Amino acid sequence: MRKKSLTLLSDGYLFRKENTLYFENAKGKKPLAIEGIYDIYVYGKVSISSQALHYLAQKGIAVHFFNHYGYYDGSFYPRESLHSGYLVVNQVEHYLNKNKRLELAKLFVLGGLKNMERNLSKFKNKTSFDSYIEELNNCNKITEVMNVEGRVRTEYYRLWDDTLPDDFKIVKRTRRPPKNEMNALISFLNSRLYPAIITELYNTQLTPTVSYLHEPFERRFSLALDLSEIFKPIIVDRLVNKLVKQNIIKKEHFRDDLNGVLLNKEGMRIVLENFNKKMDNTVKHPKLKKNVSKRRLIRLEAYKLVKHFVGQQKYEPLVAWF
Incomplete structure (x- = not known):
């Protein structure tokens, strides 16, 4: 089954x-x-x-819980059965070593940047982020990497906005609370993607609390945040783009709350139904030569990290070919 x-x-x-x-x-x-x-x-x-x-x-x-507003609250995370002390030691060593951590942080941002670039091309607003890539390559601190990522994303949203219907513009990225419908959609789906990545990490030997781009803090699976940089553009943003341009989601699917805008129950149902379909949709993998789901792509990305940590193969972020 x-x-x-x-x-x-x-x-x-x-x-x-x-x-x-x-x-x-x-x-x-x-x-x-x-x-x-x-x-x-x-x-x-x-x-x-x-x-x-x-x-x-x-x-x-795993069981993931969301609050009244549709935002992720926490997870019931079963006891891990896939243990590897050797991998844990190597994963932590890559965090403690400044150069190794910086390398991974740059790669996560590079993957996200190239996927945003790919999206804009699909959205009929072809552009190049080569200048940002050059700047990213010259970064010497995690804070500098985060700064580049933030500016790229701001530019990306501005260019994406040019292709969106008048009723659904991002204008400016706002969170908790989102100030308009597009921001509500993006925030809701980002919050849904995060635990989906947590599930995939649970099914590997990786320690999900040790991360590289995002600072590891208590009470969060920060490695899932690192991987989300790669997958938000090709899963969340593409789905949001489809929902509004194909008129699947309408103004009537939102409500005013928290001094902002949120999806109502029917809106949540429609968005989650389409999200689950997207996660199950398959694409032909160029190396594996077989169809894999978007969910499986996340697991494969985690496996690539495992190989990187144990010195088997250098990590290269997923750049969408589809």
């Missing part, structure tokens, strides 16, 4: 009875085939029994 992500938008109760997982809400009780669940995303007010959590942990299924 092919495993898929399970999204719970409604309020309810998730529990285990014998060897079956059930979700009960106002519409009734529904059995869930646990062997077909890849991970779970909880947007509603859901109570989960301890037996259900035990069962999910046994099966290695």
Whole structure:
């Protein structure tokens, strides 16, 4: 059975009875085939029994929680089963070594930059970020790398805006709260992508709290933030572009809240449905010579990092060919 992500938008109760997982809400009780669940995303007010959590942990299924506004809150992260002390030591060594950390930080930004460049070409606004790439190559500090990334993204949003409908302009990137519909869409989907990357990291031997571009802090999986730099343009931004240009998402799918603009329940449902489809969509991999899903591309990127840390193969960021 092919495993898929399970999204719970409604309020309810998730529990285990014998060897079956059930979700009960106002519409009734529904059995869930646990062997077909890849991970779970909880947007509603859901109570989960301890037996259900035990069962999910046994099966290695992560559960990600979002607040009333659709923003990521945290994860139930099952005990890791893929351990490698050798990899942990090497991963930390790449953080402690200034040059090795700087190299990786630059590569994450380079991948994101090239994918933004690719997007603009697909959005009919072809441009070159070569001057930023040159500047990135000359950076000597993480703060300098972050500064280049921030300026590239600002320029990218400005150029993307030129291709967007009048009713859906970014204008200026705003967060928590987003000040318009485009910012609401981008923030909502960025928040959904982050735990999807966490799930992929859980299924590798990588330590998700040790990162290179973003500073490792307590209570966050900062390596997922590093990888998100590469995948936000080709997953989030492309989906947002499609949703507004094909009139799939409309003004009626938003509400005013938190002194800003947020998706309403129907808007969330439509966006998440399209996000899940995009993650399952496949592309022909030029090296593997087979079709792989967008979700699988994230896992493959993590595997490339593993090879880099153990000295097997130098890491090169994913640059979209599709």
